[in-house]
């Protein structure tokens with residue numbers, strides 16, 4: 025009988041394997057190239073798909089030279105809206121919060137540049153590429169709407185994945201009127217594209233009405249049902265394999281039109297078909313971070329305490345769907361204020377639809393908020409850290425609820441100490457290094473929510489003392505195959521090397537969503553519960569067997585550890601799992617478990633991961649080149665399952681923050697709407713030389729409400745705080761406030 029875990033106080037304990045900084049279990053597979061990614065699959069008879077894209081941003085396709093494409097040697101089929109076979113679901117329909125309106129050749133309308141407008145299938149990738157080129161489309165086009173002021177503004181019903189667009193607490197007008205001073209500023213963030221190292225890819229193969237797809241996916245169970253619905257088959261008929269993902273960042277949580285078309289072609293042609301997006305094709309149908317323009321207003325009393333905080337975010341979306349970067353949400357839960365107003369406005373522009381990108385909302389929103397906090401501290405004549413401490417929220421400003429845990433004060437203290445923040449001059453342009461570079465120090469608070477989803481897991485304990493634990497968890501570089509397996513081992517009271525961990529496939533119990541920084545918490549809770557369910561059954565067998573040294577101990581009187589059940593009152597009396605099962609004639613026992621948040625805790629507590637990020641920048645006084653010389657972050661994320669992997673996630677996030685602050689920016693030509701830098705030469709991301717010293721400290725934090733494991737999440741929080749810290753350090757070095765990201769040399773001249 026499966027049970028939802030309350031606290032890990034039963035027959036097994038968390039903290040033997042969990043907590044160890046072990047190296048990645050899949051490290052060897054990764055570095056030897058043996059880890060299979062979707063595009064590595066080459067079934068017999070494979071065909072290749074390449075799609076043609078629109079080069080205008082709005083209008084209609086009036087002509088495609090299908091005959092020329094079909095005549096090209098090796099081309100097998102050309103699909104356009106004129107001959108695209110029917111789908112069982114309208115690609116423009118929004119079936120649930122996590123489904124996006126997609127382009128699957130439903131008509132000849134063009135909604136953005138880069139939109140798929142035809143699919144060419146050929147015997148080789150080269151032939152398909154040439155076939156797509158030969159289509160030479162003509163258009164009836166209308167002017168592209170790109171940019172905040174040329175887009176169409178609207179009042180949204182929801183932002184992000186269904187969050188309300190507006191929150192108001194207290195009397196903002198009164199808070200403003202009571203203030204000794206008010207700081208107002210507008211910050212602009214650009215379009216950003218996920219640009220995972222692995223481009224989106226799919227290999228689809230049908231066998232009758234059964235479909236096998238190799239496709240990187242962050243939400244295997246949801247995706248399986250979604251794919252099935254387009255083809256009118258039961259979800260059980262779809263086998264979705266996603267053993268390794270080369271980075272997802274949100275873009276691989278969501279289906280896209282080219283994937284559906286590839287599956288459709290495979291069914292029509294009765295041969296397996298592979299589609300791999302080119303890098304430039306990643307700038308369009310697979311989501312991005314919309315641009316934002318954020319207006320902040322901070323009112324303070326004479327002591328520097330907030331009397332009102334207003335955050336209004338304008339966020340871009342496409343002309344046909346409604347994902348808005350929920351940037352203003354970043355101000356809802358961080359600083360104490362008697363009056364709070366956050367709201368969002370949508371701006372429709374002719375790009376693909378945005379979607380969740382690592383730290384959706386908080387990344388952009390925290391960038392603006394943390395810069396505004398720095399400006400407010402300056403206005404109050406206070407040190408930025410002291411200003412934040414004066415506005416420390418003891419309860420959640422948005423809901424008034426207590427925090428399930430909040431070791432942010434310790435993060436501030438430990439981070440500041442490690443960085444050497446004390447003694448920082450208040451005024452800018454006060455510090456130089458030996459080479460004469462201007463030196464600046466800045467800081468920002470990091471925060472990200474701790475959502476949980478729902479997952480199920482199975483743990484099979486075998487009579488040889490080994491076990492198999494399975495669920496469709498997702499390894500996308502974050503280390504899930506290691507950290508979740510560590511929790512699984514503790515759930516069974518076994519050494520990690522005795523546990524085989526199976527994940528990444530839709531024929532396993534649902535691993536939930538690898539997103540929202542909630543995967544370890546959710547899937548980890550499920551595997552721990554499944555393991556402890558198996559050990560509970562094993563305890564029943566042993567304590568009722570007169571031949572066992574555990575006989576009569578009572579079910580609660582034993583504990584599983586190191587592959588043996590021990591009497592709790594006399595640990596010297598123990599028996600191996602293998603011996604118990606063998607004597608009982610049971611080749612194996614199966615435990616099942618669920619991971620989900622306890623609803624009472626969810627209703628009563630505000631749950632966030634917190635951190636403090638400190639940045640040092642150096643600016644060349646002659647050339648104005650900006651270098652981040654040091655980043656120190658201190659983070660409190662509840663129980664840390666694997667400190668090595670957690671630090672890797674946190675430093676990765678901080679480097680993303682550096683990227684946000686100084687590098688990343690997608691340009692859409694305002695005349696054509698076309699992405700002008702749709703490649704990794706023009707779309708800048710930092711390299712090692714850009715991030716010489718990045719350090720993440722882990723701050724102890726016990727949380728008995730967030731879930732039974734006490735695990736929060738570390739995937740996204742590192743970005744937040746970091747962007748503001750760097751921008752604030754640039755001000756401290758130069759005296760120039762730059763309110764547009766990324767910050768360029770020209771901005772500080």
Ligand code: MOS
Nearest residue numbers: 273274382539540
């Ligand atoms: Mo993420 S944007 O929750 O993959």
